[in-house]
Amino acid sequence: MNIGLIGAGAIANFLLKEINYARHEGHRITSVYVRDREKYQRLEAEFDVKLYTDFDTFLESGIDLVVEAANVEAVRNLIPATIRKKDAVLISIGALVNEALLTELTKLARKHNHLIHLPSGAIGGLDLLQNANALGTVKNVSLTTRKPAHSLIDEVITEEKVIFEGQAADAIKQFPKNINVSIVLSLAGLGIEQTMVRIIADPHIDKNIHQIEMAGDFGEASFTINNKPLPSNPKTSYLAAMSILGTLERLGKNIRIG
Numbered sequence: 009m010n011i012g013l014i015g016a017g018a019i020a021n022f023l024l025k026e027i028n029y030a031r032h033e034g035h036r037i038t039s040v041y042v043r044d045r046e047k048y049q050r051l052e053a054e055f056d057v058k059l060y061t062d063f064d065t066f067l068e069s070g071i072d073l074v075v076e077a078a079n080v081e082a083v084r085n086l087i088p089a090t091i092r093k094k095d096a097v098l099i100s101i102g103a104l105v106n107e108a109l110l111t112e113l114t115k116l117a118r119k120h121n122h123l124i125h126l127p128s129g130a131i132g133g134l135d136l137l138q139n140a141n142a143l144g145t146v147k148n149v150s151l152t153t154r155k156p157a158h159s160l161i162d163e164v165i166t167e168e169k170v171i172f173e174g175q176a177a178d179a180i181k182q183f184p185k186n187i188n189v190s191i192v193l194s195l196a197g198l199g200i201e202q203t204m205v206r207i208i209a210d211p212h213i214d215k216n217i218h219q220i221e222m223a224g225d226f227g228e229a230s231f232t233i234n235n236k237p238l239p240s241n242p243k244t245s246y247l248a249a250m251s252i253l254g255t256l257e258r259l260g261k262n263i264r265i266g
């Protein structure tokens with residue numbers, strides 16, 4: 009499968025290294041869409057890929073699937089055109105807080121017979137949440153995210169500080185680079201208004217910690233994920249990058265788990 013990648017940052021470099029160096033069976037990133045060719049020129053030789061700055065040419069470059077590893081604006085601006093022609097894997101899932109965009113992408117995917125894959129990113133438990141809510145009987149879902157203070161705020165603090173408390177719908181608007189996980193959790197469960205989020209800036213930790221609590225007719229469940237960050241972007245957890253790799257690997261399997 010030839011993959012087209014949008015973005016060339018921390019997650020994209022992880023994928024280029026793991027897929028093109030480690031030669032993951034059946035997968036290869038062949039095309040990378042960037043805004044600034046000069047800035048990322050070195051990638052062509054390093055990973056044997058071709059860079060594109062024209063999106064239509066990128067889409068027509070012989071790729072089978074597009075992986076977005078850029079930001080929420082890139083999802084808004086580029087994925088409607090993508091999904092008319094290709095399947096896509098999105099990681100800046102926060103963009104789907106916009107219900108008009110979500111509806112548009114759903115309709116386009118159906119009309120053009122393409123799939124949109126949303127990896128679980130830096131969290132887990134989404135299989136359980138979807139199963140537990142199969143009868144619509146999950147009553148509450150909450151996410152508490154704790155990150156190193158410097159990756160959330162400019163202010164220097166010595167004690168932990170709650171910097172957001174409220175609905176996922178508002179959390180992603182205030183922290184579009186830090187809380188995409190709240191939107192995939194919302195989509196799997198109770199939606200952006202009923203999924204409650206707390207974000208804590210903690211000057212004493214070096215991990216991105218996500219704590220999920222849910223309760224309903226099925227019982228209760230809780231998950232804590234202590235994520236190591238990617239060194240090249242401490243806002244982003246290593247697991248988020250790995251979840252794209254996991255999603256790609258599962259595409260070819262005839263037995264689906266979960």
Ligand SMILES: NC(=O)C1=CN([C@@H]2O[C@H](COP(=O)(O)OP(=O)(O)OC[C@H]3O[C@@H](n4cnc5c(N)ncnc54)[C@H](OP(=O)(O)O)[C@@H]3O)[C@@H](O)[C@H]2O)C=CC1
Pocket residue numbers: 014015016017018019020041042043044047077078079080081082099100101128129130131184185186188189192240241243244245248
């Ligand atoms: N769902 C989840 O669990 C998680 C999601 N994320 C999200 O994943 C995304 C990528 O994260 P990460 O790799 O760490 O981010 P980085 O900031 O390291 O890299 C982002 C890259 O995207 C590029 N980019 C931005 N806009 C565009 C565009 N319109 N077209 C092409 N390229 C573009 C940037 O290029 P340029 O140099 O031109 O700016 C940069 O190369 C972010 O949105 C992040 O919030 C991160 C962690 C977890």
Ligand SMILES: O=C([O-])CC(=O)C(=O)O
Pocket residue numbers: 129130184185186187188189190216235243244245246248
């Ligand atoms: O990587 C993480 O821990 C979570 C994150 O940044 C996001 O959801 O946007």
